[in-house]
Amino acid sequence: MKQAYDVIVVGAGNAALCSAIAASEQGAKVVVLEKAPKHKRGGNSFFTDGAIRVAYEDFHQIREIIPDITDEEADKIEMPVYTKDDYYDDLMRVTAGKSDTDLAHQLVGSSLETIKWMRQQGVAFELNAKNQSFINDGKRHFWGGLPLKTKNKGIGLIGQLFHRIDELGIDVLYEARAMKLLKEADRVNGVVVEHQGEAKALQGASVVLACGSFEADKEMRKQHIGDEWEAAIVRGTEFNTGDGIEMALAVGAQKYGEWSGCHSIGTDYNAPRVGDFEKPGDIFKKHSYPISIMLNKDGQRFVDEGADFRNYTYAKYGKEILKQKDHVAYQIYDVTLRPLLREEYDLEEATSFQADTLEELVDQLPVNKKAFIETIYEYNDAVQAGTFNPSIKDGKHTEGITPPKTNWAAKIEQGPFYAFPVTCGITFAFGGLHVNTDGKVLDEDAQPINGLFAAGEMVGGIFYENYPGGSGLMSGAVYGKIAGTEAGKYVQSVNVMK
Ligand SMILES: Cc1cc2nc3c(=O)[nH]c(=O)nc-3n(C[C@H](O)[C@H](O)[C@H](O)COP(=O)(O)OP(=O)(O)OC[C@H]3O[C@@H](n4cnc5c(N)ncnc54)[C@H](O)[C@@H]3O)c2cc1C
Incomplete structure (x- = not known):
């Protein structure tokens, strides 16, 4: 079958769009498959407040990300530093020390450089002043390690990422539900997709799954988290029904993280x-x-x-x-x-x-x-x-x-x-797939499945029991960028072998 694309990205939220852009930066020809119609694109990421948790050494680094803060405004701001150690400690504290240490270090350690990369892609940021600070003695005091948000919340984030996707000439198929991974010998090399009602096989050298967890599927919620979760309101997209997780498990991926837990x-x-x-x-x-x-x-x-x-x-x-x-x-x-x-x-x-x-x-x-x-x-x-x-x-x-x-x-x-x-x-489920710090999906023996990458809320092992606010978008961006970059590099290695 003819390979129309190098990298197939499943999903069109923050993690998927960051993956698609990063893969394209590696010279790969990329397609994005979005299950939703165009007017419902963007997943949970579209619904967010845009709060995004980043480690920074001083206020100067925040000002580099939001250059329009004037000196006069800056003089009236008290913003405690939030180092990588602070972020890592918070993550470990709220997850009762269960977060996978490698994944946690990667998330925290790459947070600032990933924010800078998002800026280069056109994503604009602003101070999270209304929700994360109080005025005291004439000064704005920030608290809680979360001073940054994307401009115009998730709407702005998704709007800017799609703008960049268009600039890069990346194809996006709407009403395109990935249903099954194609595998040849030991390599994942495509997906079966139902596009506007018609099922077809789409060949690609690698696949990035970034299509959310299973929070919108009542049966999966009941099965994994508990019967009472049938009654929960779904805060975000109706399209995150665990498809990507199930497709990956069907080709031997390892379940990872707290399957009975959720945000x-x-x-x-x-x-x-x-x-x-x-x-x-x-x-x-x-x-x-x-x-x-x-x-x-x-x-x-x-x-x-x-x-x-x-x-x-x-x-x-x-x-x-x-x-x-x-x-x-x-x-x-x-x-x-x-x-x-x-x-x-x-x-x-x-x-x-x-x-x-x-x-x-x-x-x-x-x-x-x-x-x-x-x-x-x-x-x-x-x-x-x-x-x-x-x-x-x-x-x-x-x-x-x-x-x-x-x-x-x-x-x-x-x-x-x-x-x-x-x-x-319910926001998203904590259980998901096992990936390594290169975003490669691991099998039951913790070995990478060739050609398969994952990012975003379908990655398990980072959040258990609880979660430090603003980490979902950061995780999606960090692992989305990594998965896309690695998927792009993988394509190059496959092409060299041909
Ligand atoms: C109301 C709300 C507010 C939030 N606020 C914040 C916040 O301020 N800060 C923060 O860090 N986090 C926040 N979160 C959490 C955050 O949204 C998620 O952690 C993050 O956006 C997940 O990104 P993602 O790309 O993994 O998934 P999503 O953004 O959900 O994207 C999944 C995509 O996959 C698509 N899809 C699903 N199945 C298929 C399939 N079979 N084939 C093709 N496509 C498919 C979906 O349509 C969607 O486009 C919030 C969540 C909600 C719901």
């Missing part, structure tokens, strides 16, 4: 059941909960809302909300906290309740009213003295209640009062 958050109770491409921008999350208290329908708290900065707890608290009756929890704030809430709380899409007294607020909620009020009063009594400061872990805590609140424990006592109902939204 999930507290999202608006009335968010769409699956990501709506007309409403991107990650507008349904509710991420100010560290300064709230969260109660379930029985009127009980169930997590330490202030255990850490939002960046290090949000991805594991979705699971805790899913466990509550009817999969719902209520974030409670009073008027002193309300101005500190992130902008998503002010959107017309935000579901909320408001009242002048706590009793009137709770009357509007379908909860055990007596227990609900009692819990809030008990919490207020347990709050210890101290200075409330959301830009640091302020240690302002509770005593004598379970679960405790470790930081940002402020009394909920001045009306008006506010309740925001949230449920569990």
Whole structure:
């Protein structure tokens, strides 16, 4: 069969597009297969807030990435450095030391150079000021190691990457669902693709799988993560149904990582059941909960809302909300906290309740009213003295209640009062394929499968139990670039052998 392309890239999110561009830089003729129609292209990456976690030695390196920060603006910014060691330590801390050390080092160590490479491809970045800093003493204080985001969120990221794809003359096929890998002797050399309803074999010297994990497939969620995950809202694309993972397993790839785990958050109770491409921008999350208290329908708290900065707890608290009756929890704030809430709380899409007294607020909620009020009063009594400061872990805590609140424990006592109902939204599954630091997919004996590469959220072994915010895009970009580069080099070696 005639080989029309050197490298076939499956998927059209951040990881896939970075792969396609990197393979093209190696001189390969590349095609991108996107399962979605054109108006739903870009995967979960399109839905993101664009927050991207990078290691940097000083503010100067951030200014190189965002050159339009003026000296005057810079003077008003306090940004702690976030070194490779800091990033690596955070990754290991939140994954309970389980992250694959080689993959983790590669992710962290290549993060800054990959951001610079993305910039060269036309991706623009800006400060993540609204979500990752607070004004204090006239200065903007950043916290949590996540000061960078792509301009205009995931919409901007995907728009710029497609712009570059077009500039490079890379073909993109829409409504092109990869179904099966072709293998000849010991080499993967193409895919069977259903393109606009017609199945055909597409030959290529190498294949990069970057087509997401299985979060949008109800059956796979139930099978691998647990029955209760049927009820989770899918935050992103409907097209990530585990196809790439299953295709790779069918040719002998090794499963890797935490197959029973996933990234999930507290999202608006009335968010769409699956990501709506007309409403991107990650507008349904509710991420100010560290300064709230969260109660379930029985009127009980169930997590330490202030255990850490939002960046290090949000991805594991979705699971805790899913466990509550009817999969719902209520974030409670009073008027002193309300101005500190992130902008998503002010959107017309935000579901909320408001009242002048706590009793009137709770009357509007379908909860055990007596227990609900009692819990809030008990919490207020347990709050210890101290200075409330959301830009640091302020240690302002509770005593004598379970679960405790470790930081940002402020009394909920001045009306008006506010309740925001949230449920569990799944982002992606942690389990996936085993790749090495060259992005090569490994078989059951941990040997590379010739011609097969993978990147993005379908790679297992990096995230377990939890996740440091902004690492999904970084992982997709780092491993996408690597997989594409290596796939391009592999093509050259295959052509030399011919
Ligand atoms: C609402 C939301 C907000 C988020 N915010 C952030 C954030 O701010 N920062 C961050 O780091 N991470 C964020 N994430 C996580 C982030 O989106 C993912 O980690 C990352 O984008 C995954 O990139 P990817 O390229 O691997 O997958 P995706 O971007 O999901 O791309 C997968 C692609 O594969 C295609 N596809 C699937 N199956 C097939 C098939 N059989 N054949 C062909 N194509 C196929 C899909 O259509 C899609 O184009 C967020 C996720 C969501 C849902």
